[in-house]
Amino acid sequence: MNRISFADRVVLVTGGGRGLGEAYCRELAQRGAAVVVHDNGSDTAGHGVDPAPAHEVANSILAAGGRAVACATDASTETGGQHAVELALAEYGRLDAVVANAGIIHEDAFDDWPTDRFEALLRHHLLAAFHVVRPAFARMKDARFGRIVFVSSAAGVFGQPRLAGYAAAKTGILGLMNVVALEGAEYGITANAIMPMAATRMAMALMAEAAETPDGREFLDTLRVDQVAPVVAFLASEACTRTRLTLSAFRGRVAALQIGVTRGWHSPTGSLSAEDIVTHLDEITDTGDLLVPGSIFDEMSYVP
Numbered sequence: 001m002n003r004i005s006f007a008d009r010v011v012l013v014t015g016g017g018r019g020l021g022e023a024y025c026r027e028l029a030q031r032g033a034a035v036v037v038h039d040n041g042s043d044t045a046g047h048g049v050d051p052a053p054a055h056e057v058a059n060s061i062l063a064a065g066g067r068a069v070a071c072a073t074d075a076s077t078e079t080g081g082q083h084a085v086e087l088a089l090a091e092y093g094r095l096d097a098v099v100a101n102a103g104i105i106h107e108d109a110f111d112d113w114p115t116d117r118f119e120a121l122l123r124h125h126l127l128a129a130f131h132v133v134r135p136a137f138a139r140m141k142d143a144r145f146g147r148i149v150f151v152s153s154a155a156g157v158f159g160q161p162r163l164a165g166y167a168a169a170k171t172g173i174l175g176l177m178n179v180v181a182l183e184g185a186e187y188g189i190t191a192n193a194i195m196p197m198a199a200t201r202m203a204m205a206l207m208a209e210a211a212e213t214p215d216g217r218e219f220l221d222t223l224r225v226d227q228v229a230p231v232v233a234f235l236a237s238e239a240c241t242r243t244r245l246t247l248s249a250f251r252g253r254v255a256a257l258q259i260g261v262t263r264g265w266h267s268p269t270g271s272l273s274a275e276d277i278v279t280h281l282d283e284i285t286d287t288g289d290l291l292v293p294g295s296i297f298d299e300m301s302y303v304p
């Protein structure tokens, strides 16, 4: 098939100064995209500001003959997100795709989770996506073309102990994606998500000292950013005409998440008791014939 090209396309990548975001920026730039490398340079906890990571990635893309501009605003604020979108339009006159990738991490036992950390996780993942995608979406509606790539996580969708705030934010992002996909459909805007795994500073922060052991290093070596970046390039490209896809990508395997509902048990009378649930629980939870609703309306149509 033809090589996927981003010639004349402009892509904004939040959290583009490090880790997976940096790999996305480089992959997209190599394919001809003008990239807005957006990163406020915070530490993994979301503290501090450093424009260097965004500038370093943008400068190295420029040095390699590509097109890039750095932006170091905070995506978790309305003005920070708006500024990044305005910079794309001011520099390049258009914005074709957004990869809402910025994020932070914190772990704690659930009963110890500090409220301010929970709020910070929601802010730097969920609000950081909202504040960039909303102004971008308005522009894409006018252009009748757009590609939005959200970043979720298996730690949220399937669960990981000690990551309550992270899991809540990363799963909330899929709710945001669903609505953006449904509202974007008539304007040529797709909204999809990636669930990556890769050996980045965030992954190493979670592994703590274990990351420095031979076993830890061997494990991390199996999770490379270059096994994720091509999948994001596809989702951000014209070649991706599907919407509401969530792709899991790591170690060279790419798979699609399915959020479905079982056929279930339908009370013949329409009335039911708590005891009926006990009686029919196996039928209710039988995943043999899973339905995958495309919206709440599909889900309602399954129960006439």
Ligand SMILES: NC(=O)c1ccc[n+]([C@@H]2O[C@H](COP(=O)([O-])OP(=O)(O)OC[C@H]3O[C@@H](n4cnc5c(N)ncnc54)[C@H](O)[C@@H]3O)[C@@H](O)[C@H]2O)c1
Binding pocket: 014, 015, 016, 017, 018, 019, 020, 021, 038, 039, 040, 041, 042, 043, 044, 046, 053, 073, 074, 075, 076, 101, 102, 103, 104, 124, 128, 151, 152, 153, 154, 195, 196, 197, 198, 199, 200, 201, 202, 203
């Ligand atoms: N690494 C993994 O295995 C993994 C797994 C699942 C999901 N993810 C997700 O992938 C994304 C990238 O993670 P990573 O592993 O590359 O982490 P990373 O820490 O290497 O990079 C994240 C970048 O986001 C930036 N950032 C954070 N908050 C920001 C804000 N408010 N505004 C602008 N920039 C901000 C940071 O400065 C940093 O450069 C995150 O959303 C993360 O949750 C990563």
